[in-house]
Amino acid sequence: MEKDLQVSITVIRRLPKYHRYLTELLEKGIRKISSQELSNLTGFTASQIRQDLNNFGGFGQQGYGYNVEDLHRELGKILGLDKKYNAIIVGAGNLGQAIANYKGFEDAGFKILSLFDRNPRMIGLKIRDIEVLDVETIKDYIANHKVEIGIITTPKESAQIIAQIYIESGIKGIWNFAPVDLVHPDNIVVENVRLNDSLFILSYFLNQFDNK
Amino acid sequence: MEKDLQVSITVIRRLPKYHRYLTELLEKGIRKISSQELSNLTGFTASQIRQDLNNFGGFGQQGYGYNVEDLHRELGKILGLDKKYNAIIVGAGNLGQAIANYKGFEDAGFKILSLFDRNPRMIGLKIRDIEVLDVETIKDYIANHKVEIGIITTPKESAQIIAQIYIESGIKGIWNFAPVDLVHPDNIVVENVRLNDSLFILSYFLNQFDNK
Known part of the structure:
Protein backbone atom coordinates (compact mmCIF):
# COMPACT_ATOMS: atom_id res chain seq x y z
CA MET A 1 0.00 0.00 0.00
CA GLU A 2 2.84 2.32 0.92
CA LYS A 3 4.14 2.62 -2.59
CA ASP A 4 0.89 4.21 -3.84
CA LEU A 5 1.22 7.09 -1.44
CA GLN A 6 3.27 10.23 -1.56
CA VAL A 7 3.29 10.54 2.21
CA SER A 8 5.29 7.92 4.08
CA ILE A 9 3.57 5.53 6.45
CA THR A 10 5.85 6.82 9.23
CA VAL A 11 4.44 10.33 8.86
CA ILE A 12 0.88 9.04 8.62
CA ARG A 13 1.31 7.05 11.82
CA ARG A 14 2.24 10.25 13.63
CA LEU A 15 -0.97 12.05 12.59
CA PRO A 16 -3.25 10.51 15.25
CA LYS A 17 -0.82 11.75 17.90
CA TYR A 18 -0.93 15.31 16.56
CA HIS A 19 -4.69 15.04 16.44
CA ARG A 20 -4.83 13.81 20.04
CA TYR A 21 -2.74 16.71 21.34
CA LEU A 22 -4.74 19.22 19.33
CA THR A 23 -7.95 17.81 20.82
CA GLU A 24 -6.51 18.42 24.28
CA LEU A 25 -5.42 21.95 23.39
CA LEU A 26 -8.90 22.70 22.06
CA GLU A 27 -10.46 21.36 25.26
CA LYS A 28 -8.19 23.70 27.22
CA GLY A 29 -9.31 26.63 25.08
CA ILE A 30 -5.87 27.20 23.56
CA ARG A 31 -6.31 28.84 20.14
CA LYS A 32 -2.86 28.99 18.64
CA ILE A 33 0.37 27.08 19.04
CA SER A 34 3.88 27.33 17.58
CA SER A 35 5.73 24.33 16.19
CA GLN A 36 8.13 24.75 19.13
CA GLU A 37 5.29 24.46 21.64
CA LEU A 38 3.93 21.45 19.72
CA SER A 39 7.44 20.02 19.90
CA ASN A 40 7.53 20.40 23.68
CA LEU A 41 4.21 18.58 23.91
CA THR A 42 4.74 15.76 21.46
CA GLY A 43 8.47 15.15 21.74
CA PHE A 44 8.89 15.49 17.96
CA THR A 45 11.30 18.24 16.86
CA ALA A 46 9.82 21.52 15.63
CA SER A 47 11.36 21.00 12.19
CA GLN A 48 9.92 17.48 11.96
CA ILE A 49 6.50 18.84 12.87
CA ARG A 50 6.72 21.51 10.17
CA GLN A 51 7.86 18.89 7.64
CA ASP A 52 5.13 16.44 8.64
CA LEU A 53 2.39 19.02 8.36
CA ASN A 54 3.77 20.45 5.12
CA ASN A 55 3.03 17.07 3.53
CA PHE A 56 -0.63 17.93 3.71
CA GLY A 57 -0.41 21.62 2.76
CA GLY A 58 1.00 24.53 4.73
CA PHE A 59 -1.15 24.90 7.79
CA GLY A 60 1.10 27.23 9.74
CA GLN A 61 1.80 30.91 9.33
CA GLN A 62 5.29 32.26 9.77
CA GLY A 63 5.54 34.19 13.02
CA TYR A 64 2.09 33.12 14.14
CA GLY A 65 2.23 29.34 14.39
CA TYR A 66 -0.80 27.13 13.94
CA ASN A 67 -4.42 27.93 14.55
CA VAL A 68 -5.38 25.00 16.81
CA GLU A 69 -8.98 24.73 15.65
CA ASP A 70 -8.09 24.85 11.95
CA LEU A 71 -5.26 22.36 12.27
CA HIS A 72 -7.39 20.01 14.37
CA ARG A 73 -10.18 20.12 11.80
CA GLU A 74 -7.86 19.65 8.82
CA LEU A 75 -5.99 16.74 10.41
CA GLY A 76 -9.35 15.25 11.32
CA LYS A 77 -10.39 15.44 7.66
CA ILE A 78 -7.11 13.86 6.54
CA LEU A 79 -7.73 11.02 9.00
CA GLY A 80 -11.29 10.68 7.72
CA LEU A 81 -12.72 11.60 11.11
CA ASP A 82 -15.26 13.98 9.58
CA LYS A 83 -17.06 10.90 8.24
CA LYS A 84 -19.12 8.20 9.91
CA MET B 1 15.69 4.86 25.21
CA GLU B 2 16.59 4.29 21.57
CA LYS B 3 19.88 6.11 21.82
CA ASP B 4 21.23 3.65 24.42
CA LEU B 5 20.82 0.73 22.08
CA GLN B 6 22.92 -0.50 19.23
CA VAL B 7 19.96 -2.17 17.57
CA SER B 8 17.35 0.18 16.11
CA ILE B 9 13.81 0.15 17.46
CA THR B 10 12.58 -0.65 13.94
CA VAL B 11 14.52 -3.92 13.93
CA ILE B 12 13.43 -4.75 17.47
CA ARG B 13 9.79 -4.23 16.54
CA ARG B 14 10.17 -6.84 13.81
CA LEU B 15 11.43 -9.52 16.21
CA PRO B 16 8.02 -10.58 17.58
CA LYS B 17 6.90 -11.22 14.00
CA TYR B 18 9.90 -13.47 13.31
CA HIS B 19 9.21 -15.24 16.58
CA ARG B 20 5.56 -15.74 15.66
CA TYR B 21 6.39 -17.30 12.29
CA LEU B 22 9.06 -19.51 13.84
CA THR B 23 6.52 -20.72 16.42
CA GLU B 24 4.22 -21.72 13.56
CA LEU B 25 7.03 -23.47 11.70
CA LEU B 26 7.93 -25.39 14.85
CA GLU B 27 4.29 -26.42 15.31
CA LYS B 28 4.32 -27.72 11.74
CA GLY B 29 7.48 -29.72 12.45
CA ILE B 30 9.64 -27.73 10.02
CA ARG B 31 13.26 -27.92 11.19
CA LYS B 32 15.16 -25.62 8.89
CA ILE B 33 14.37 -22.61 6.78
CA SER B 34 16.28 -20.37 4.38
CA SER B 35 16.17 -16.59 4.55
CA GLN B 36 14.36 -16.73 1.19
CA GLU B 37 11.64 -18.98 2.61
CA LEU B 38 11.39 -16.71 5.66
CA SER B 39 11.07 -13.82 3.23
CA ASN B 40 8.16 -15.50 1.45
CA LEU B 41 6.44 -15.98 4.79
CA THR B 42 7.04 -12.63 6.43
CA GLY B 43 7.11 -10.30 3.45
CA PHE B 44 10.50 -8.88 4.52
CA THR B 45 13.28 -9.26 1.95
CA ALA B 46 15.81 -12.06 2.46
CA SER B 47 18.62 -9.54 2.82
CA GLN B 48 16.70 -7.57 5.43
CA ILE B 49 16.10 -10.77 7.37
CA ARG B 50 19.81 -11.65 7.29
CA GLN B 51 20.69 -8.10 8.39
CA ASP B 52 18.09 -8.09 11.16
CA LEU B 53 19.25 -11.39 12.58
CA ASN B 54 22.92 -10.51 12.24
CA ASN B 55 22.32 -7.74 14.78
CA PHE B 56 22.02 -10.43 17.40
CA GLY B 57 24.78 -12.74 16.22
CA GLY B 58 24.96 -14.92 13.12
CA PHE B 59 22.26 -17.52 13.50
CA GLY B 60 22.27 -18.81 9.95
CA GLN B 61 24.70 -21.04 8.15
CA GLN B 62 25.64 -20.35 4.55
CA GLY B 63 24.03 -22.92 2.29
CA TYR B 64 21.93 -24.39 5.09
CA GLY B 65 19.75 -21.56 6.31
CA TYR B 66 18.41 -21.35 9.82
CA ASN B 67 17.72 -24.10 12.29
CA VAL B 68 14.12 -23.27 13.25
CA GLU B 69 14.31 -24.55 16.80
CA ASP B 70 17.59 -22.76 17.57
CA LEU B 71 16.48 -19.49 16.03
CA HIS B 72 13.12 -19.64 17.81
CA ARG B 73 14.83 -20.25 21.15
CA GLU B 74 17.44 -17.52 20.62
CA LEU B 75 14.89 -14.92 19.52
CA GLY B 76 12.76 -15.94 22.49
CA LYS B 77 15.71 -15.24 24.79
CA ILE B 78 16.37 -11.88 23.14
CA LEU B 79 12.71 -10.99 23.69
CA GLY B 80 12.98 -12.12 27.31
CA LEU B 81 10.43 -14.88 26.73
CA ASP B 82 12.53 -17.45 28.57
CA LYS B 83 11.68 -15.58 31.78
CA LYS B 84 8.51 -15.27 33.80
Whole structure:
Protein backbone atom coordinates (compact mmCIF):
# COMPACT_ATOMS: atom_id res chain seq x y z
CA MET A 1 0.00 0.00 0.00
CA GLU A 2 2.84 2.32 0.92
CA LYS A 3 4.14 2.62 -2.59
CA ASP A 4 0.89 4.21 -3.84
CA LEU A 5 1.22 7.09 -1.44
CA GLN A 6 3.27 10.23 -1.56
CA VAL A 7 3.29 10.54 2.21
CA SER A 8 5.29 7.92 4.08
CA ILE A 9 3.57 5.53 6.45
CA THR A 10 5.85 6.82 9.23
CA VAL A 11 4.44 10.33 8.86
CA ILE A 12 0.88 9.04 8.62
CA ARG A 13 1.31 7.05 11.82
CA ARG A 14 2.24 10.25 13.63
CA LEU A 15 -0.97 12.05 12.59
CA PRO A 16 -3.25 10.51 15.25
CA LYS A 17 -0.82 11.75 17.90
CA TYR A 18 -0.93 15.31 16.56
CA HIS A 19 -4.69 15.04 16.44
CA ARG A 20 -4.83 13.81 20.04
CA TYR A 21 -2.74 16.71 21.34
CA LEU A 22 -4.74 19.22 19.33
CA THR A 23 -7.95 17.81 20.82
CA GLU A 24 -6.51 18.42 24.28
CA LEU A 25 -5.42 21.95 23.39
CA LEU A 26 -8.90 22.70 22.06
CA GLU A 27 -10.46 21.36 25.26
CA LYS A 28 -8.19 23.70 27.22
CA GLY A 29 -9.31 26.63 25.08
CA ILE A 30 -5.87 27.20 23.56
CA ARG A 31 -6.31 28.84 20.14
CA LYS A 32 -2.86 28.99 18.64
CA ILE A 33 0.37 27.08 19.04
CA SER A 34 3.88 27.33 17.58
CA SER A 35 5.73 24.33 16.19
CA GLN A 36 8.13 24.75 19.13
CA GLU A 37 5.29 24.46 21.64
CA LEU A 38 3.93 21.45 19.72
CA SER A 39 7.44 20.02 19.90
CA ASN A 40 7.53 20.40 23.68
CA LEU A 41 4.21 18.58 23.91
CA THR A 42 4.74 15.76 21.46
CA GLY A 43 8.47 15.15 21.74
CA PHE A 44 8.89 15.49 17.96
CA THR A 45 11.30 18.24 16.86
CA ALA A 46 9.82 21.52 15.63
CA SER A 47 11.36 21.00 12.19
CA GLN A 48 9.92 17.48 11.96
CA ILE A 49 6.50 18.84 12.87
CA ARG A 50 6.72 21.51 10.17
CA GLN A 51 7.86 18.89 7.64
CA ASP A 52 5.13 16.44 8.64
CA LEU A 53 2.39 19.02 8.36
CA ASN A 54 3.77 20.45 5.12
CA ASN A 55 3.03 17.07 3.53
CA PHE A 56 -0.63 17.93 3.71
CA GLY A 57 -0.41 21.62 2.76
CA GLY A 58 1.00 24.53 4.73
CA PHE A 59 -1.15 24.90 7.79
CA GLY A 60 1.10 27.23 9.74
CA GLN A 61 1.80 30.91 9.33
CA GLN A 62 5.29 32.26 9.77
CA GLY A 63 5.54 34.19 13.02
CA TYR A 64 2.09 33.12 14.14
CA GLY A 65 2.23 29.34 14.39
CA TYR A 66 -0.80 27.13 13.94
CA ASN A 67 -4.42 27.93 14.55
CA VAL A 68 -5.38 25.00 16.81
CA GLU A 69 -8.98 24.73 15.65
CA ASP A 70 -8.09 24.85 11.95
CA LEU A 71 -5.26 22.36 12.27
CA HIS A 72 -7.39 20.01 14.37
CA ARG A 73 -10.18 20.12 11.80
CA GLU A 74 -7.86 19.65 8.82
CA LEU A 75 -5.99 16.74 10.41
CA GLY A 76 -9.35 15.25 11.32
CA LYS A 77 -10.39 15.44 7.66
CA ILE A 78 -7.11 13.86 6.54
CA LEU A 79 -7.73 11.02 9.00
CA GLY A 80 -11.29 10.68 7.72
CA LEU A 81 -12.72 11.60 11.11
CA ASP A 82 -15.26 13.98 9.58
CA LYS A 83 -17.06 10.90 8.24
CA LYS A 84 -19.12 8.20 9.91
CA TYR A 85 -18.19 4.55 9.64
CA ASN A 86 -20.20 1.46 10.46
CA ALA A 87 -18.33 -1.53 11.81
CA ILE A 88 -19.12 -5.07 12.83
CA ILE A 89 -17.11 -7.42 15.02
CA VAL A 90 -16.62 -11.15 14.58
CA GLY A 91 -15.58 -12.78 17.83
CA ALA A 92 -17.77 -11.83 20.80
CA GLY A 93 -15.23 -12.94 23.40
CA ASN A 94 -13.70 -10.58 25.94
CA LEU A 95 -11.81 -8.47 23.46
CA GLY A 96 -14.74 -8.19 21.06
CA GLN A 97 -16.99 -7.20 23.95
CA ALA A 98 -14.44 -4.67 25.22
CA ILE A 99 -14.37 -3.00 21.81
CA ALA A 100 -18.17 -3.05 21.54
CA ASN A 101 -18.41 -1.58 25.02
CA TYR A 102 -16.00 1.27 24.46
CA LYS A 103 -18.10 4.33 23.69
CA GLY A 104 -15.02 6.31 22.62
CA PHE A 105 -15.00 4.71 19.17
CA GLU A 106 -18.60 5.75 18.56
CA ASP A 107 -17.83 9.27 19.74
CA ALA A 108 -15.06 9.37 17.12
CA GLY A 109 -17.51 8.37 14.36
CA PHE A 110 -17.10 4.58 14.37
CA LYS A 111 -20.38 2.85 15.16
CA ILE A 112 -20.40 -0.85 16.04
CA LEU A 113 -23.60 -2.25 14.53
CA SER A 114 -23.36 -5.88 15.63
CA LEU A 115 -21.17 -8.60 17.02
CA PHE A 116 -21.04 -12.08 15.52
CA ASP A 117 -20.08 -15.36 17.10
CA ARG A 118 -20.57 -19.05 16.46
CA ASN A 119 -21.03 -19.96 20.11
CA PRO A 120 -24.78 -20.58 20.72
CA ARG A 121 -24.41 -19.36 24.30
CA MET A 122 -23.23 -15.95 23.06
CA ILE A 123 -25.83 -15.50 20.30
CA GLY A 124 -28.66 -13.24 21.42
CA LEU A 125 -26.64 -11.55 24.17
CA LYS A 126 -26.47 -7.79 24.16
CA ILE A 127 -23.35 -5.70 24.80
CA ARG A 128 -24.69 -2.23 25.53
CA ASP A 129 -27.44 -2.22 22.90
CA ILE A 130 -25.35 -4.22 20.43
CA GLU A 131 -26.64 -7.72 19.74
CA VAL A 132 -24.53 -10.81 19.24
CA LEU A 133 -25.70 -12.53 16.05
CA ASP A 134 -25.01 -15.96 14.58
CA VAL A 135 -21.89 -15.78 12.41
CA GLU A 136 -23.71 -18.03 9.90
CA THR A 137 -25.89 -15.02 9.02
CA ILE A 138 -23.04 -12.57 8.45
CA LYS A 139 -23.09 -12.47 4.63
CA ASP A 140 -26.78 -11.62 4.55
CA TYR A 141 -26.24 -9.07 7.27
CA ILE A 142 -23.50 -7.26 5.36
CA ALA A 143 -25.55 -7.38 2.16
CA ASN A 144 -28.37 -5.60 3.98
CA HIS A 145 -26.38 -3.05 5.97
CA LYS A 146 -23.85 -0.39 5.14
CA VAL A 147 -20.67 -1.75 6.75
CA GLU A 148 -17.30 -0.13 6.06
CA ILE A 149 -15.13 -1.79 8.70
CA GLY A 150 -14.88 -5.44 9.70
CA ILE A 151 -13.24 -6.12 13.04
CA ILE A 152 -11.69 -9.51 13.78
CA THR A 153 -11.34 -10.61 17.40
CA THR A 154 -11.48 -14.34 16.80
CA PRO A 155 -8.79 -16.89 17.65
CA LYS A 156 -6.06 -16.90 15.02
CA GLU A 157 -7.35 -20.11 13.42
CA SER A 158 -10.53 -18.38 12.21
CA ALA A 159 -9.11 -14.99 11.29
CA GLN A 160 -8.34 -15.64 7.62
CA ILE A 161 -11.74 -17.27 7.04
CA ILE A 162 -13.49 -14.23 8.48
CA ALA A 163 -11.24 -11.87 6.50
CA GLN A 164 -12.26 -13.77 3.34
CA ILE A 165 -15.94 -13.31 4.16
CA TYR A 166 -15.39 -9.60 4.77
CA ILE A 167 -13.51 -9.19 1.50
CA GLU A 168 -16.04 -11.15 -0.56
CA SER A 169 -18.85 -9.12 1.01
CA GLY A 170 -17.28 -5.87 -0.19
CA ILE A 171 -15.90 -4.58 3.10
CA LYS A 172 -12.87 -2.41 2.40
CA GLY A 173 -11.34 -1.99 5.87
CA ILE A 174 -10.35 -4.74 8.31
CA TRP A 175 -9.23 -4.06 11.88
CA ASN A 176 -7.49 -7.26 12.87
CA PHE A 177 -6.68 -8.25 16.46
CA ALA A 178 -5.83 -11.88 15.70
CA PRO A 179 -2.08 -12.65 15.72
CA VAL A 180 -1.88 -13.56 12.04
CA ASP A 181 -0.91 -11.72 8.88
CA LEU A 182 -4.04 -11.76 6.77
CA VAL A 183 -3.79 -12.46 3.06
CA HIS A 184 -5.76 -9.80 1.20
CA PRO A 185 -5.96 -7.95 -2.14
CA ASP A 186 -4.25 -4.55 -2.43
CA ASN A 187 -7.51 -2.63 -2.46
CA ILE A 188 -8.38 -3.83 1.07
CA VAL A 189 -6.98 -1.92 4.03
CA VAL A 190 -5.86 -4.10 6.92
CA GLU A 191 -4.77 -2.49 10.17
CA ASN A 192 -3.41 -4.87 12.77
CA VAL A 193 -3.33 -4.55 16.54
CA ARG A 194 -0.65 -6.91 17.82
CA LEU A 195 -1.11 -7.21 21.57
CA ASN A 196 1.32 -10.10 21.90
CA ASP A 197 3.98 -8.31 19.89
CA SER A 198 3.58 -5.19 22.01
CA LEU A 199 3.96 -7.18 25.22
CA PHE A 200 7.05 -8.91 23.81
CA ILE A 201 8.61 -5.53 23.00
CA LEU A 202 8.03 -4.50 26.60
CA SER A 203 9.72 -7.66 27.84
CA TYR A 204 12.59 -7.12 25.39
CA PHE A 205 13.36 -3.74 26.96
CA LEU A 206 12.83 -4.98 30.52
CA ASN A 207 15.29 -7.72 29.70
CA GLN A 208 17.80 -5.19 28.32
CA PHE A 209 17.70 -3.32 31.63
CA ASP A 210 18.15 -6.55 33.59
CA ASN A 211 21.23 -7.38 31.60
CA LYS A 212 22.89 -4.02 32.27
CA MET B 1 15.69 4.86 25.21
CA GLU B 2 16.59 4.29 21.57
CA LYS B 3 19.88 6.11 21.82
CA ASP B 4 21.23 3.65 24.42
CA LEU B 5 20.82 0.73 22.08
CA GLN B 6 22.92 -0.50 19.23
CA VAL B 7 19.96 -2.17 17.57
CA SER B 8 17.35 0.18 16.11
CA ILE B 9 13.81 0.15 17.46
CA THR B 10 12.58 -0.65 13.94
CA VAL B 11 14.52 -3.92 13.93
CA ILE B 12 13.43 -4.75 17.47
CA ARG B 13 9.79 -4.23 16.54
CA ARG B 14 10.17 -6.84 13.81
CA LEU B 15 11.43 -9.52 16.21
CA PRO B 16 8.02 -10.58 17.58
CA LYS B 17 6.90 -11.22 14.00
CA TYR B 18 9.90 -13.47 13.31
CA HIS B 19 9.21 -15.24 16.58
CA ARG B 20 5.56 -15.74 15.66
CA TYR B 21 6.39 -17.30 12.29
CA LEU B 22 9.06 -19.51 13.84
CA THR B 23 6.52 -20.72 16.42
CA GLU B 24 4.22 -21.72 13.56
CA LEU B 25 7.03 -23.47 11.70
CA LEU B 26 7.93 -25.39 14.85
CA GLU B 27 4.29 -26.42 15.31
CA LYS B 28 4.32 -27.72 11.74
CA GLY B 29 7.48 -29.72 12.45
CA ILE B 30 9.64 -27.73 10.02
CA ARG B 31 13.26 -27.92 11.19
CA LYS B 32 15.16 -25.62 8.89
CA ILE B 33 14.37 -22.61 6.78
CA SER B 34 16.28 -20.37 4.38
CA SER B 35 16.17 -16.59 4.55
CA GLN B 36 14.36 -16.73 1.19
CA GLU B 37 11.64 -18.98 2.61
CA LEU B 38 11.39 -16.71 5.66
CA SER B 39 11.07 -13.82 3.23
CA ASN B 40 8.16 -15.50 1.45
CA LEU B 41 6.44 -15.98 4.79
CA THR B 42 7.04 -12.63 6.43
CA GLY B 43 7.11 -10.30 3.45
CA PHE B 44 10.50 -8.88 4.52
CA THR B 45 13.28 -9.26 1.95
CA ALA B 46 15.81 -12.06 2.46
CA SER B 47 18.62 -9.54 2.82
CA GLN B 48 16.70 -7.57 5.43
CA ILE B 49 16.10 -10.77 7.37
CA ARG B 50 19.81 -11.65 7.29
CA GLN B 51 20.69 -8.10 8.39
CA ASP B 52 18.09 -8.09 11.16
CA LEU B 53 19.25 -11.39 12.58
CA ASN B 54 22.92 -10.51 12.24
CA ASN B 55 22.32 -7.74 14.78
CA PHE B 56 22.02 -10.43 17.40
CA GLY B 57 24.78 -12.74 16.22
CA GLY B 58 24.96 -14.92 13.12
CA PHE B 59 22.26 -17.52 13.50
CA GLY B 60 22.27 -18.81 9.95
CA GLN B 61 24.70 -21.04 8.15
CA GLN B 62 25.64 -20.35 4.55
CA GLY B 63 24.03 -22.92 2.29
CA TYR B 64 21.93 -24.39 5.09
CA GLY B 65 19.75 -21.56 6.31
CA TYR B 66 18.41 -21.35 9.82
CA ASN B 67 17.72 -24.10 12.29
CA VAL B 68 14.12 -23.27 13.25
CA GLU B 69 14.31 -24.55 16.80
CA ASP B 70 17.59 -22.76 17.57
CA LEU B 71 16.48 -19.49 16.03
CA HIS B 72 13.12 -19.64 17.81
CA ARG B 73 14.83 -20.25 21.15
CA GLU B 74 17.44 -17.52 20.62
CA LEU B 75 14.89 -14.92 19.52
CA GLY B 76 12.76 -15.94 22.49
CA LYS B 77 15.71 -15.24 24.79
CA ILE B 78 16.37 -11.88 23.14
CA LEU B 79 12.71 -10.99 23.69
CA GLY B 80 12.98 -12.12 27.31
CA LEU B 81 10.43 -14.88 26.73
CA ASP B 82 12.53 -17.45 28.57
CA LYS B 83 11.68 -15.58 31.78
CA LYS B 84 8.51 -15.27 33.80
CA TYR B 85 6.94 -11.90 34.54
CA ASN B 86 4.28 -10.95 37.03
CA ALA B 87 1.89 -8.20 36.03
CA ILE B 88 -0.99 -6.32 37.62
CA ILE B 89 -3.70 -4.31 35.92
CA VAL B 90 -5.24 -1.05 37.10
CA GLY B 91 -8.64 -0.49 35.52
CA ALA B 92 -10.96 -3.49 35.74
CA GLY B 93 -13.29 -2.29 33.00
CA ASN B 94 -13.88 -4.22 29.80
CA LEU B 95 -10.38 -3.88 28.45
CA GLY B 96 -8.73 -4.76 31.78
CA GLN B 97 -10.98 -7.79 32.06
CA ALA B 98 -10.26 -8.81 28.47
CA ILE B 99 -6.52 -8.76 29.18
CA ALA B 100 -6.97 -10.65 32.46
CA ASN B 101 -9.11 -13.21 30.68
CA TYR B 102 -6.72 -13.87 27.84
CA LYS B 103 -4.80 -17.01 28.72
CA GLY B 104 -2.34 -16.45 25.87
CA PHE B 105 -0.33 -13.95 27.89
CA GLU B 106 0.12 -16.42 30.73
CA ASP B 107 1.16 -19.11 28.25
CA ALA B 108 3.85 -16.70 27.02
CA GLY B 109 5.18 -16.21 30.56
CA PHE B 110 3.23 -13.14 31.65
CA LYS B 111 1.09 -13.87 34.69
CA ILE B 112 -1.62 -11.42 35.75
CA LEU B 113 -1.65 -11.49 39.55
CA SER B 114 -4.46 -9.03 40.27
CA LEU B 115 -6.70 -6.33 38.90
CA PHE B 116 -7.28 -3.07 40.72
CA ASP B 117 -10.19 -0.67 40.51
CA ARG B 118 -11.70 2.11 42.56
CA ASN B 119 -15.29 1.18 41.77
CA PRO B 120 -16.76 -0.58 44.87
CA ARG B 121 -19.03 -2.65 42.62
CA MET B 122 -15.98 -4.14 40.89
CA ILE B 123 -13.89 -4.83 43.99
CA GLY B 124 -14.08 -8.47 45.03
CA LEU B 125 -15.13 -9.72 41.59
CA LYS B 126 -13.08 -12.48 40.03
CA ILE B 127 -11.96 -12.63 36.40
CA ARG B 128 -10.96 -16.27 35.90
CA ASP B 129 -9.22 -16.73 39.26
CA ILE B 130 -7.88 -13.17 39.31
CA GLU B 131 -9.41 -10.95 41.99
CA VAL B 132 -10.29 -7.28 41.60
CA LEU B 133 -8.77 -5.41 44.54
CA ASP B 134 -9.24 -1.88 45.86
CA VAL B 135 -6.82 0.45 44.11
CA GLU B 136 -6.25 2.14 47.49
CA THR B 137 -4.31 -0.97 48.55
CA ILE B 138 -2.03 -1.09 45.50
CA LYS B 139 1.18 0.25 47.06
CA ASP B 140 1.07 -2.32 49.86
CA TYR B 141 0.27 -5.00 47.32
CA ILE B 142 3.28 -4.19 45.16
CA ALA B 143 5.52 -3.98 48.22
CA ASN B 144 4.48 -7.52 49.14
CA HIS B 145 4.56 -9.14 45.71
CA LYS B 146 7.08 -9.48 42.94
CA VAL B 147 5.58 -7.36 40.15
CA GLU B 148 7.56 -6.53 37.04
CA ILE B 149 4.88 -5.13 34.78
CA GLY B 150 2.15 -2.60 35.53
CA ILE B 151 -0.71 -2.49 33.05
CA ILE B 152 -2.87 0.63 32.73
CA THR B 153 -6.41 0.27 31.35
CA THR B 154 -7.93 3.26 33.15
CA PRO B 155 -9.52 6.29 31.54
CA LYS B 156 -6.90 8.74 30.36
CA GLU B 157 -7.50 11.09 33.29
CA SER B 158 -6.12 8.55 35.79
CA ALA B 159 -3.31 7.09 33.71
CA GLN B 160 -0.49 9.38 34.82
CA ILE B 161 -1.44 9.02 38.51
CA ILE B 162 -1.31 5.24 38.20
CA ALA B 163 1.97 5.40 36.27
CA GLN B 164 3.39 7.49 39.12
CA ILE B 165 2.34 4.88 41.67
CA TYR B 166 3.91 2.12 39.57
CA ILE B 167 7.15 4.06 39.20
CA GLU B 168 7.39 4.97 42.90
CA SER B 169 6.69 1.35 43.80
CA GLY B 170 9.69 0.19 41.77
CA ILE B 171 7.89 -1.31 38.77
CA LYS B 172 10.14 -1.06 35.72
CA GLY B 173 7.76 -1.86 32.89
CA ILE B 174 4.44 -0.20 32.09
CA TRP B 175 2.04 -1.46 29.44
CA ASN B 176 -0.21 1.51 28.79
CA PHE B 177 -3.57 1.33 27.01
CA ALA B 178 -4.73 4.83 27.99
CA PRO B 179 -4.53 7.37 25.17
CA VAL B 180 -1.94 9.60 26.87
CA ASP B 181 1.82 9.91 26.67
CA LEU B 182 3.02 9.06 30.16
CA VAL B 183 5.76 11.13 31.74
CA HIS B 184 8.39 8.77 33.13
CA PRO B 185 12.11 8.53 33.97
CA ASP B 186 14.46 6.98 31.40
CA ASN B 187 14.95 3.79 33.39
CA ILE B 188 11.26 2.91 33.10
CA VAL B 189 10.05 1.08 30.00
CA VAL B 190 6.69 2.24 28.69
CA GLU B 191 5.04 0.38 25.85
CA ASN B 192 1.84 1.93 24.55
CA VAL B 193 -1.09 0.29 22.80
CA ARG B 194 -2.96 3.01 20.95
CA LEU B 195 -6.31 1.58 19.90
CA ASN B 196 -7.71 4.94 18.84
CA ASP B 197 -4.63 5.76 16.79
CA SER B 198 -4.80 2.38 15.07
CA LEU B 199 -8.45 2.89 14.17
CA PHE B 200 -7.69 6.39 12.86
CA ILE B 201 -4.94 4.97 10.62
CA LEU B 202 -7.48 2.51 9.23
CA SER B 203 -9.89 5.34 8.51
CA TYR B 204 -7.09 7.38 6.93
CA PHE B 205 -6.46 4.64 4.39
CA LEU B 206 -10.16 3.96 3.83
CA ASN B 207 -10.52 7.65 3.14
CA GLN B 208 -7.61 7.60 0.68
CA PHE B 209 -9.38 4.88 -1.31
CA ASP B 210 -12.65 6.81 -1.27
CA ASN B 211 -10.90 9.83 -2.71
CA LYS B 212 -9.43 7.92 -5.65
